[in-house]
Amino acid sequence: MWTDRALYETVSLILPTEDRPLHEVRVRAERRGEGPYGGRVNVWVKKNDRLRRDILARLRREGPLPITAFEDRASHGWRSTGWTADRNVSQMLSFLLRLGHLSTGGRAGGKRVWTLRKDWLPAVRPLARGAAARHATERALRAVGVGTLKELRYTYAFGWFVTADALASLERDGVASRVDVEGYREPHFALSSALRKRASDPGRTTLLSPFDNLIIQRERTEKLFGMRYRMEIYVPPRLRVRGFWAMPILHRDRLIGTVDPKVDRERGRLEVITFRLERDAPRDRSTRRAIEAAVEDLAAFTGATEVTWPKGIASSYSRR
Numbered sequence: 001m002w003t004d005r006a007l008y009e010t011v012s013l014i015l016p017t018e019d020r021p022l023h024e025v026r027v028r029a030e031r032r033g034e035g036p037y038g039g040r041v042n043v044w045v046k047k048n049d050r051l052r053r054d055i056l057a058r059l060r061r062e063g064p065l066p067i068t069a070f071e072d073r074a075s076h077g078w079r080s081t082g083w084t085a086d087r088n089v090s091q092m093l094s095f096l097l098r099l100g101h102l103s104t105g106g107r108a109g110g111k112r113v114w115t116l117r118k119d120w121l122p123a124v125r126p127l128a129r130g131a132a133a134r135h136a137t138e139r140a141l142r143a144v145g146v147g148t149l150k151e152l153r154y155t156y157a158f159g160w161f162v163t164a165d166a167l168a169s170l171e172r173d174g175v176a177s178r179v180d181v182e183g184y185r186e187p188h189f190a191l192s193s194a195l196r197k198r199a200s201d202p203g204r205t206t207l208l209s210p211f212d213n214l215i216i217q218r219e220r221t222e223k224l225f226g227m228r229y230r231m232e233i234y235v236p237p238r239l240r241v242r243g244f245w246a247m248p249i250l251h252r253d254r255l256i257g258t259v260d261p262k263v264d265r266e267r268g269r270l271e272v273i274t275f276r277l278e279r280d281a282p283r284d285r286s287t288r289r290a291i292e293a294a295v296e297d298l299a300a301f302t303g304a305t306e307v308t309w310p311k312g313i314a315s316s317y318s319r320r
Contacts, residue, residue, distance in 0.1 A: 024126035136161030143213040203252035205290035256281035270299040
């Protein structure tokens with residue numbers, strides 16, 4: 001994906017390059033001081049013009065470089081209460097990326113290699129604000145299936161783009177529909193086409209990343225699916241319930257359990273470390289085959305040719 005440049009990196013996200021006309025709206029807004037730090041980023045970059053010019057000159061002269069290639073020539077250190085305090089080179093690189101001057105031109109040993117954006121990505125014309133909001137709102141609806149305005153805003157680009165006006169416009173045009181969620185007064189919305197499809201589509205079985213849009217809002221996951229799910233990568237092993245990288249199992253329109261996989265790349269093996277089914281999950285043979293097929297799909301995606309399951313896994317399918 002790096003070599004054909006089908007994807008590109010922002011500060012926090014990896015995005016399809018074809019979506020740049022949408023996200024360029026945010027880049028232009030950042031240059032006007034409308035980013036999360038307001039005008040603070042622009043002021044700091046201007047105060048440290050020597051560091052900015054040095055980074056750009058080195059990249060023009062030498063091509064893509066890692067962060068270690070640059071000296072800290074900042075005259076005003078970056079101030080924060082977090083881990084970014086006085087990390088002036090990394091902050092300048094990040095801000096120049098945010099402002100559309102730099103790009104990630106690949107990775108070496110997991111570390112970013114920095115390059116000039118104009119040398120890496122073609123110029124694009126940003127969408128109009130209204131068109132960007134409408135497009136992003138429709139994308140958010142497609143990603144979450146059903147959600148409130150607040151949930152839709154959270155889903156797409158950390159609150160950028162999705163607006164009440166765009167949602168109202170989609171509803172007027174019949175693209176979006178209001179739906180009732182039992183026990184909640186706040187209006188929920190879904191794509192009208194998705195509601196029509198649901199009547200005839202039995203769905204599929206797949207494993208969800210802990211960062212999947214469908215489940216990234218944990219309270220929403222509990223509200224809609226009745227599953228309490230939390231990432232446990234920072235939980236001590238003895239206190240983990242579902243596992244280090246537990247992936248929820250989406251079976252048709254339900255979350256029925258989790259699989260915690262680990263890939264042994266040397267042996268070409270995907271190991272299922274823990275497997276849990278919810279109490280009300282179906283335990284018939286067809287469900288078992290569907291879960292196994294989903295795990296095998298993940299193994300193929302990672303390049304593994306073998307799948308191993310915990311001992312006694314058959315008991316997980318027996319009814320209690």
